[in-house]
Amino acid sequence: MPERSFDVVILGGGNAGMGVTVATREAGLSVAMIEPDLLGGTCPNRGCMPKKVLVAAAHALDEIDRAPAHHIAVGKPTLDWAALIDREKAMIAGIPGSLEQLMQRRGVEVIRGHGRFTAPHTIAVNDDVLEAKHVVIATGSTPRRLPFPGAELMITSNEVLSARALPPRVAFVGGGVIAMEFGHVYARAGSQVTILEMAPRLLPGMDADAVMQLHRETERIGVAVRTGVEIERIEHAGEGLRVVYRHDGDEHAIEADRVVNGAGRVPNVNGLDLAAGQVASERGSVFGDAHLRSTSNPAVYVCGDAVAASPQLSPIATYEGRIVGRNIVDGPKHVPDYTSIPACVFTVPALASVGLTQAIAEERGIDLRTEVNDMQNWLSGRTYAETAAWAKVLIDRQTDRIVGAHILGHAAEELIHIFALAMKNGISATDIKDLIYGFPTFSADIKSLW
Numbered sequence: 001m002p003e004r005s006f007d008v009v010i011l012g013g014g015n016a017g018m019g020v021t022v023a024t025r026e027a028g029l030s031v032a033m034i035e036p037d038l039l040g041g042t043c044p045n046r047g048c049m050p051k052k053v054l055v056a057a058a059h060a061l062d063e064i065d066r067a068p069a070h071h072i073a074v075g076k077p078t079l080d081w082a083a084l085i086d087r088e089k090a091m092i093a094g095i096p097g098s099l100e101q102l103m104q105r106r107g108v109e110v111i112r113g114h115g116r117f118t119a120p121h122t123i124a125v126n127d128d129v130l131e132a133k134h135v136v137i138a139t140g141s142t143p144r145r146l147p148f149p150g151a152e153l154m155i156t157s158n159e160v161l162s163a164r165a166l167p168p169r170v171a172f173v174g175g176g177v178i179a180m181e182f183g184h185v186y187a188r189a190g191s192q193v194t195i196l197e198m199a200p201r202l203l204p205g206m207d208a209d210a211v212m213q214l215h216r217e218t219e220r221i222g223v224a225v226r227t228g229v230e231i232e233r234i235e236h237a238g239e240g241l242r243v244v245y246r247h248d249g250d251e252h253a254i255e256a257d258r259v260v261n262g263a264g265r266v267p268n269v270n271g272l273d274l275a276a277g278q279v280a281s282e283r284g285s286v287f288g289d290a291h292l293r294s295t296s297n298p299a300v301y302v303c304g305d306a307v308a309a310s311p312q313l314s315p316i317a318t319y320e321g322r323i324v325g326r327n328i329v330d331g332p333k334h335v336p337d338y339t340s341i342p343a344c345v346f347t348v349p350a351l352a353s354v355g356l357t358q359a360i361a362e363e364r365g366i367d368l369r370t371e372v373n374d375m376q377n378w379l380s381g382r383t384y385a386e387t388a389a390w391a392k393v394l395i396d397r398q399t400d401r402i403v404g405a406h407i408l409g410h411a412a413e414e415l416i417h418i419f420a421l422a423m424k425n426g427i428s429a430t431d432i433k434d435l436i437y438g439f440p441t442f443s444a445d446i447k448s449l450w
C-alpha cells in the first residue's frame with residue numbers, strides 16, 4: 001500500500017475537525033482530513049441547523065396559537081410537513097460544498113473514507129496508509145444503543161429530519177435534548193407525542209426547577225411525559241409499533257407510528273481500532289488528559305462529541321478542535337474552560353442555561369443567593385402572551401459574581417448570552433444591573449431578576 005506522510009491527520013470533518021485546521025494550517029503544518037460523509041458533520045447536515053428550521057416553524061405555529069391574545073382572529077393553521085422538510089434540506093444544501101472550498105483555500109487535503117489506526121502513528125483509509133506525527137480523533141457521536149428487544153425498530157434524529165410524512169403518533173425513548181426539541185416540534189405540528197424517560201426527571205443534567213417548569217409547559221402543549229419508566233420491548237402493532245414499559249411495577253404499553261431513540265449519544269470511536277493506535281479507552285470512551293491528549297499515545301488528541309466528558313454542543317466541538325490545533329502547534333499547553341458556555345434546549349419556548357445548576361453550586365459550598373422569578377405576569381410577559389417565562393439566577397454572595405443562570409421563555413436563548421458574557425469576563429451582578437438597557441425589552445427585565 002502506498003504510504004504518505006502528514007504532520008496532522010484528522011479523523012472527521014465536523015466542527016471539531018474543522019477547528020483543528022485553524023492553528024495547524026496557520027503554522028504551515030501539512031494536514032489531511034479524512035471524512036466519509038458530508039463535510040461539516042452533524043451540526044449543519046443532520047443536527048443544529050436543519051433542526052432549527054423545524055423549530056422556527058414550531059415558533060410560527062406557537063405565535064399563531066397566541067394570536068387571539070392580541071385580538072387577532074386566525075383560522076386553524078395547516079402545515080405542509082413535506083414542504084417544510086424540503087425547505088429544511090434546501091436551507092442546508094450548499095453548506096458541505098462551501099466547507100469543501102474553505103478546506104481547499106486553507107490548504108487541507110480532504111480524503112474520502114473511513115480512517116482507522118493500524119499503528120500508533122499510522123492511519124489506513126481506503127487503500128492508502130497515512131503516516132502522521134499527530135492524529136486527531138474528531139469522529140463525533142452516534143445514538144446510544146439500547147439493550148431491550150425491538151430497539152432496532154427505533155429511528156434516530158437523522159430520519160426525523162428526513163421523513164416527509166408527519167407521523168400522527170410519535171414516542172421518544174429517553175427524555176434528553178433531542179426528544180424535548182423534536183417532541184415540541186411534532187406536538188406543535190399536531191402529532192400526538194409521548195416521551196418515556198428512564199430517569200426520575202427529564203433532562204437530568206439541567207437545573208431541576210428549570211426542568212420542572214419546562215416539563216409543565218411540555219404537558220400543557222399536549223405532550224404526554226412518563227418518567228421513571230423501564231422499557232421492556234418494542235414490537236410491531238399493525239401498521240405501527242407498540243412500546244411496552246414498566247412504571248411503578250406495572251406493565252403499560254403505548255402505540256406509535258414512529259419511535260425515536262432519544263436516549264442520548266455516545267462517542268463514535270468503535271470502528272477506529274484504538275488498540276492498534278495504542279489509544280487507551282474504556283467502553284467507547286477515550287482516556288484523555290486536560291489538554292485533550294490521549295493518556296497512552298501522546299501523538300493522539302481527541303475533540304468534539306468524541307470526547308465523552310464534555311457537553312455535546314457544536315460550539316464546544318469547534319472550541320475543543322481549536323484548542324487541539326493550538327496544542328499540536330505549541331505543545332500541550334492549552335486547556336478548555338467550559339464554565340461560561342451557554343446551552344440551549346430549543347423547545348418552544350426554549351430553555352437556556354449557563355454555569356452551575358443550583359444543586360451543583362450548593363454541593364460546592366458556594367455562599368449562594370438564589371433568585372427565582374416567574375415572569376409570565378410581568379408586563380413584558382403579558383404583552384407577548386407568554387405561556388411560560390421563568391428565570392433562576394445564582395449569585396455568589398462573596399464575590400457578587402453570577403455562577404449560574406437558567407431561563408425558560410422570555411427569549412431565553414438570546415438573554416443567556418448576557419449572563420455568559422458577564423461570567424466569562426468577571427462582570428459582577430451589580431454591574432449587570434447597572435447597565436442601561438433598551439426599554440421595553442426582555443433584556444431590560446434582567447434588572448428585576450435580583
Ligand SMILES: Cc1cc2nc3c(=O)[nH]c(=O)nc-3n(C[C@H](O)[C@H](O)[C@H](O)COP(=O)(O)OP(=O)(O)OC[C@H]3O[C@@H](n4cnc5c(N)ncnc54)[C@H](O)[C@@H]3O)c2cc1C
Pocket residue numbers: 010011012013014015016017034035036037038040041042043044046047048049051113114115116138139140141157178268271272303304305306312313314315317346
Ligand atoms: C439532532 C441534533 C441536533 C443538535 N442540535 C444542536 C444545537 O442546536 N446546538 C448545538 O450546539 N449542538 C447541537 N447538536 C450537537 C452538535 O451537532 C454536535 O455537538 C457537533 O456537531 C459535534 O461536532 P463533531 O465535529 O464533534 O462531530 P460531527 O459533526 O458528528 O463530525 C464527526 C465526523 O466524523 C466522521 N467520521 C466518523 N467516523 C469516521 C472515521 N472512521 N474516519 C473519518 N471520519 C469519520 C463523520 O462522518 C462526521 O462527519 C445536535 C446534534 C443532533 C444529533
